[in-house]
Amino acid sequence: MIRQFLMAGSVLALLSGPSFAQDAAAPTAEATQAAVDEALKTFTGDSVVATADGHEIKLGDLALAFSGLNPQLSALSPDEVYAGLKDQIVTETLLAAAADKAKLGDEPETKRRLEAVRRATLAETYIAREIDNRLTDEAVKAEYDKEIGAAPVQEEVRASHILVETEEEAKAVVERLAKEDFAEVAKAESTDKGSGAEGGDLGWFTAEVMVPEFSEAAFKLEKGATSAPVKSQFGWHVIRLDDRREVEKPSLEQVGGFIRQRLAQKFAGEIIEELRGAAEVKDAEPQPPAAILRAQELFQK
Template identity: 45%
Template sequence: MLKSRNFWGTVALTVSMALPVQAEELKVDSVVATVDGVEITLGHMLMVRAFLPEQYQQLPGDVLWDGILDQLIQQQVLSTDEMAKETPRVRIALDNERRSQLASVVLAELAEQPIPEDEIKAAYEAEYANGPQGKEFNASHILVETEEEAQAIVAELAAGADFATLAKEKSTGPSGPGGGALGWFGPGMMVPPFQEAVEKMEPGGVGGPVKTQFGWHVIKLNETRIKEAPSLDQVRAQIESTLRQQTVTKKIEDLVNAANVTRTKKEDVDTSILSNLDLLEN
């Protein structure tokens, strides 16, 4: 019995040793490596991961881990080499990066601030509810290759031929099988000659021939309507985006106006100097 208990104890120990150790729960400031006492943290790795080229963005962590950590370790040892010098390029790049990152924090904070519902409703009323939405047109057309063909179709229609029937028989456009119907469209949605002809027509009227880059058109304006305003829910995201952009713009303008800013006029300098990147090496 003693031997049996020892045997099963050995098996249990062996199995427990074979189980994977639970991965340590890391935080952004968790140290993942040290190089001569200098700590490399998970946060450093995350920043490298955030700026990887797009083709690497979808790779899982187990594929990226060693490569990112190796890169940081190699950069650290190189940065302490005697040949490493804080050149003007390095110093200026660090200045710009710090400035950019701090500005990004402010922009992110502004983007997360909720927009009051009354401002959203007011913007909706101003943009949609109280303003004209324009006219929409429902038209059909028959597309042919020559002006002579188009004129012949106009003559047939004047003699009482059915527009949809002629479109099915003679139109070379993709709408032909559907009787030439184009459905509803608004200003600017058709090529200019076609749009201009439609906008001059009365509902039920036939116009043409009209030439476009696609050929010759005979057009029938079926009906018109005033475009209905979208609901608030349909345009809420667009309105919120516009209001947030306005908030950011105003914040920047207010800060610039409050700051003591001096700037060199471009008229006083040779602006071609911006192409002389060799100055960064001096």
């Protein structure tokens, strides 16, 4: 809550500044990165950028706060965001010093909150580091090879159809197609108005996209051939196979990000399972009723 209040009074307030509306002289990304690289030769995370009643505000503190900003804010004017974050941390430092002076750190509620932050921070840091150790390029490539590279080649077809309500109507359509153009009959007779307006064209699709009866008939056809009437839950179809081809597999570059996300989730689960499996976890007896968690006295005393 305090951090939200401080942000509202510092960085978020910058949104009303004129520099956010337009910045005609904004440096290019290359120039900005060059300036950062040069500055890193002089400054470190321990570099002091301000003091507040003798308490040091360090550059690493600003960088940590910046890393937690909403991306929309972090993409705005660097000078204004830097000044806003520095102002925020100065305010937090003065408030924390006042709390220390009032010995609020000795109160049970404060101790519990500080311990909760410490516990969560250590847990997040540990699992993130362990995931990074396992999430190598080799692991991503192996997952790609297993799930995509080694998967059988999939086929897709392009087909057109004419949909009618009865088998008799479908048989009459087949007879007409011996003398008339498929697209024209589809426009005139098909109850599927979407594809009918396109001459019956359904575009490219794989077998699982269509209902089984339709796919089975379509994929058995030779290119250019027309089926006998086929019944499905939608009515009776007369299908023409226009073309077929192999589905191109996505490259590692195309799906690498998705694979990394999925592996990260998988590794997180494995890490937690390993820790819990090796630990002795026992519930104490007796257990209180679950509703007792509503009692604020529990963390205030």
